[in-house]
Amino acid sequence: MDQILLTRIWILLFVASAVALFGQANQAISDLYHEGYEQLAAGNYTKAAQTFQEVVDEDPKNTGAWVGLGRAFLQLEPGSAKAERAFNAAVNRDRKNGEAYYWLGLLWTQRQNRHKEALEQLKLAVHFSPRLVDAWELLGFLHEQNANEKPAVLTFADALLANPEHAIFYENLLRTAYAYQYENIAIKALNNYLKVTDTPGRTRVDLAEAHRHKGDAKKANEIYTELEKSTVPWPVCHGHLVKARISFDLGEDETGCKDYWRAVAAINDSASRKEFYDDLCFIMQDHEYDLHAAARIDSVPTFYRRFWRSRDPNLKTELNERIPEHYRRLNEAEKKWRRSPVGYEHSILIHERSVAGGDEKSPFRNLNLVGDEFIDVAHFPKALPRDRTINDLGVVYIRHGPPSEEIRPNFSSAGYNTTWIYKKEKNRPGMIFHFQRIGEHTGWVLEAIPSNTENLERLDSRYADLQDSLYMNGRLAPAVRGLAEQARAISLLSLQTGMTTETTNYHIPERPMDIPFQYVIFKGETANEVELYYLIHGGAVDLDETQKVDVEEFLCIHNQKWDEVTRHTRHIEQRLNLSPEQWGGSGFVMREAFPLPPGDYFVEFQLLDNVGIKRAIHKDTVAAPNYEINRLMLSDVIVAGEIDESRTYAFERNGIPFSPHMFYAFRRDDFIGIYFEIYNLQQDIAGKTQYEISFTLQHAELDEPERPRSVLGFVKNLFMDKRQVTTKFENEGRTSDDYIYMNLQFPDRRSGQYRLIIQVKDLQSGQTSARQALITLL
Template identity: 20%
Template sequence: MQPAALLLVLSLAVQQPDSLVTRAESLLAAGALPEARRAAEDLQRRRPNDPKVLTLLGRVHLAWPVVGRFRAESLFALATRIAPDDPDPRYYLGHVGLALGADDGEAIARPALVRVLALNPDYRDAWALWLRLYRGDGDRRAALDALALHAGNPTADLKRAQLLVELRSYEEAVSLLKRLRLIRPDDPTPHALLARARFEQGRDTAGTAAYDAALRLAAYDEDSVLWHQVRSIASSAERSRYAAATPRERDAFFRFFWARRDPDLRTAANERLGEHFRRMAEAQRYFALLHPNARYYHSRFMQALWDVSSARSFSVRPSRAEIASLAGAVPCVPELPGVRDWSAFQTFTPRLGEAVGEGSPNLEDALDDRGRVFVRHGRPDLRLVFGGDAETWCYQRPDGWLRVTFARSRTGDMLVTPIVAGESESARRLLETDVASPTPTLRFAFWPATFRGSGGRRTELVLFPDSAAAVAVLLDDRGLEAARDSATDHALHLAAPPGRYLLAIDAVRGERSARFRAGFSLPAYPTGELSVSSVLVATGAAPPVRAALETAAPPRLRLRAAEPMRFYAEAYGLVREAGTVRYEAVYHFERLDGGGFLGLGGRARVTTIAFEREQRYGPTIIESLVIDPGRLPRGHYRLVLEIRDAVIGTRATSASLEFDLR
């Protein structure tokens, strides 16, 4: 052997253990598992009772696909016996349990992670790992006792406060949180947890004050605690908006989030806030995910495999005959049958195409599908339980019933399992929307019109509801009120600068109520530019005065063909010439129901009526037209008014107006 080669062999033979540790760590990080294992086993032969070496070798086995987990468990367990006060092997023992999943895995992970918290409440992400496990009240108390060993440590006390709230020991939690607010003045978490505790107690005034304080610190919410409190009811669009929001924009995001859910515009408080936290507490108590680490929630392949096999097992899914029996026993009939329901009726078990793994909505709040629906919609109007394997929930809405069936899956958890046509579509709607109590029972309609406000800097919105009494509010993108009005048996008036708003309307007719929440754009009517307001319509007896048209306007835009009709609009920015304005008014009536025999005429037909006008100049020019009976046949129409300035040739059009002539 050459001297150089002999020197290399000798240097390897006497390689120090510390360098072997470094090499094994590097190989493990690079994913070179066979080489990392050989290096770690070499270390173990040299230092068989070194807990750090045992932990390193256990980590190599843990990274080995499937087969290495049990060997890793034995190595970590040995390390904990040798070094009972070292949190590292227990931390990785928790990882073994999570990797194994199911009940056996959780039985390994739970005590290991609780011991880590007892040794060091800030150790790595041990707390986050423990939260991924199913936890009953006994498990919470065990973690609480472990954290109590570090009373006075702000991090440990914050975790203790969360557990105390979950255990409904509210006053003890409040005492801790009030102290933590002083210790951590820039942290929204103590305020957010205090709000949760107060809301769950039913002390909504105190809860609102604490929540408002949390929102003022939302820019510093590094752990996304405020988002985690509300994501269970967020829509897909809201999830996208939150993901795109900067820290400075979070306060406005949450205020707008709750403003659009305010169930009663007549009160100063937002009752939906307290209701949400109380629903969540009830859902976590009664509909918790029993097996959050089951492969079903972490693997699309396992989800598909279990869904197909579920369709053939009575313990998981009823048979065709039992489907018919169950369907006949439930009096509510879903109103939303769709194409997706065909496969459900053929005894397949289609899930809803949702994310799996860390993005799974079931894992976000550790709720089964009943809990997810409950948080959004509350208690069902009708609930039928079929033994311990299935139950059907029905919610009554103004447009019909929503119905969803849950069946116990192979994980042991209750998941959406459509059994009759309409349930799949109902489930999608229930899991995308949320409703405050009391549930609206009124089918409600209104139509809007906009006009230039005073000075041209504001736009006036006029709403014509079909209810006896209504309240309307415009909310800006920060959730703050820009305008408000209420009325009984007449139009509502709101004025605000042009822009995008949330329009919120509460309507009441008799004992029934309705809510409307949607985005609305107020158009600009700038000074010096030609523009046209919305068009109003009423019976021909009304004079060409806006107030008179507003009083006589039909709530649902239904007009009698046997009576004359008056149309009214305002033109702004017409150019003056010799003290007058000259323009052409062109009315385009597009018939949308086709006409012809039985309304089967096919193509839409347009009737155009045009006039050349000359009026004395003014900043607002009134344009009005009366159509006598018989000039337009009965039907459903869309009207657009076009104004052409005869002096300079500019033109502008109104927003479209749809009405029925009967």
């Protein structure tokens, strides 16, 4: 009995000892396992590989160690066979190991032309491990790289529903759905996402935007209206911008602009800033890009207000008509002229790019420039993304709207070549753009020389010669090469113009009319004194049945930052005792005066004829000089009819009455009155000034005035009828600032256009200053 008990005790002791030894072994393996992953995290890949190898040698069923070993090998040698064997070992021991499939998928991406195998492994990874975020991301992006557009969108949709807390999938779902025009997938996914998200307001806004992007602005508006009625919070900036886009699509421009400015006012982070930038980068000029990049987040709303104010085609109206026009163009371009957002990266696009510019045997092959390569030579705007989702034709459309004329080849090439012609108009120069469609993913690209010139002889007969040369082999004849180079130069000039300008198709509803006007700037006590003169005349403005003139005046001035400096309106109603026939040859001058500090300004002046339903618009830049600097300077010159101090005129300055002449056209026996002011004359110790004034009447065909002559020579030359005459005289004063007025007459001058050049020389300091006016003698 004692022997049996002793045996049992020895057995128990042996088992306990074995268990203890086994536990110690497992602990050692576990320690090595964790040490291997610490080495991986620290970048010690060689040591990690050695550590994991020890683990799998001791425990071949340890799938985590096989994955770690494969990862270490993958870092030491991307795409290596050793890494593949390690990952396969993990899969063979656990067929549902999503992590192992993910690393196998990553491994296949590191091998040339093996994306198909990578996609297969990544699909298994997300199937068995739907919470594996990295696998979803790589799978979606790999679909994009291989132009699998719909699978890419579906991948991000599935990833979002499996991982609703990860914003990256939400953003990529919307990005790809809009870029590839699979809005229906986004709409379905967002409706499902609404059931699990804790931010339903943002999701409802994006659901409305998805419907708008799909082309159903009415449904989008219904969703947005329901959201506004609810108590659900929603992102103010993003929400109002979406509502503005919906309103623009519905043609509700005033409502759209109100929401647009609410969105602008709510810009408060980099995401909202970028959303506006993505909409406007297609028209942003280089200097605006620099200002935008340098602006602090709190000053971005001010930047966008200035950005649009500078483009407002009619400052008199509260609505900025250019904003809805831009967004409608952008919406159309996104639908019609898209391209892959990954640019020319993957193999399909590389192939499309390689065939751009026509057949390899084309004699134009070495002369032609295509796409971004061409834009680079002309001028690639800083703000225009190279990975944009809108192709070149869409970019031109966003900037300039529909062309005046489109020319396409006949038959089979009609869908692959087109030329857009923008005829010269008041608000834009003439431009010609040639496009070639080089693939489904790249779309329309600009080209310097049209790869198919069929039908372009309508534009220029020389294109027929170029078309004939397309069928030639070998070198171009010198004459034909010259034509090709001319065509390229024309395209280059058009592209330089097109990428640095933009065009609005907004048209004033009233008929245009011509109203002469002029700015005259004088030195004031605290700022410059600007006087605006304009002529209301019977050749433009109509009388009503009571012989009354009814016009509205509008003046708006902005500084270089497009801050509004002054805005003025006036309603002018004046009854005239004139018949329409008498009024046709009559008119009266009006004046507006206002202070303006030195600097450069944008000025818009409008005059609306309420009787004839006509409008005159003048947009100009005005440079207000700094008259306070210590240098001799002259004011602008007022050219008037005869100045007679004994008569009363509507206007006067320094007690000198005058009536400005708005057309600067005089009969040869008329007196021409001139008035100007001289500033910063140097005084001697007695406070006296001395200066010389010279007047030169120079025929407009001459470039340089002759040397001044004496008064006798001036009179003599009048009778000799030469095309240029000059006289001068000296004057004295008692103040550093002075004014001059006088009447000139040129009875013996020939009819024509002349420059009246006025030059003043300070005899104390030796400084000179000059002004000139262009007059016509009838």
